[in-house]
Amino acid sequence: MSAFASIASAQATLVKHLLPPEDGQRLTLWEKRTANPKATILLLHGRTWSSLPDFDLQVPGEHHSLMDALVAKGYAVYALDLRGYGATPRDASGWDTPDRSAEDLSAALVWIAKNSGVAGKPAVLGWSNGSTVSILCAQRHPDQMSALILTGFWKHPDSVIVAEAEPGKPPREKTTAEAAASDFIAPGAISKKAVDAYVAAALKADPVRTDWRHLEQWNAIDPKKVKVPTLLIQGELDPIAPTETQAAFFSRLGTADRAWVVMAGGDHASLMENMQPAFVSAVVGFLERPIWRH
Secondary structure (H helix, E strand, O other): OOEEEEEEOOOOEEEEEEEEEEOOEEEEEEEEEOOOOOEEEEEEOOOOOOHHHHHOOEEOOEEOOHHHHHHHOOEEEEEEEOOOOOOOOOOOOOOEOHHHHHHHHHHHHHHHHHHOOOOOOOEEEEEOHHHHHHHHHHHHOHHHOOEEEEEOOOOOOOOOOOOOOOOOOOOOOEOOHHHHHOOOOOOOOOOHHHHHHHHHHHHHHOOEOOOEOOHHHHHHOOHHHOOOOEEEEEEOOOOOOOHHHHHHHHHHOOOOOEEEEEEOOOOOOOOOOOOHHHHHHHHHHHHOOOOOOO
16 A cells, blocks of 8 residues: 555545656545545646645635545545645656646556555546546546546647747746636635635645646547546636537547536636535536446
């Protein structure tokens, strides 16, 4: 088993796993679970902030932790910190890339399947940049996941990212409170108390912005190559995930087992806002749908 440390939370126990080195790189995987989980799900964060601010936001008197909400529905819930995020250090290059991140997600899925003690393959939920990483992984390792859930998905399948010159040293820019609060745009979707708590958690977990290169690797995303069951969750007011992008991706998916749900009044951060119960209902409803095979 991995090295781990337990941290008491308001609802469940947070466990920190240190995954065996992948190309010499340690990855941090967080876990919360119910006593007898019926299935596993792995959450993957966005581009700027890591797992705990995004998926385990703790606010006294309020409920915003997606991990706790899914544990309450009977799941073992994992959240991966990619390289340079949260409790996972950067590798020697100092950079993340789409391809490397997709393989790190794959390594975490393999670890969960071997070590969770729960039957069945994990489902994957990717948020924002995590959605595109999750798609690449699903295209290349469809046998490792039971379902793909995408929220805040941003890349139109017809868009092309032009390769840039090889960058020099990573800039390692400091993160800011303004950036941490920028995804909360829908009026009344979340309290100021919760936004302030998120800003504090984000700056503590990720004081330096993680750097990415070779973004042209996102061009490999092809919805026709996604064969696993797929759920799209779109925030109605999310400027990063417009309806045109969702429709183009959804209509071309290579699986007929698919669904698309819009969070009314939600924005890019609807997974932790006041409509979170509806978000969780969409996730659980899809994962536990009756499946008819002919």
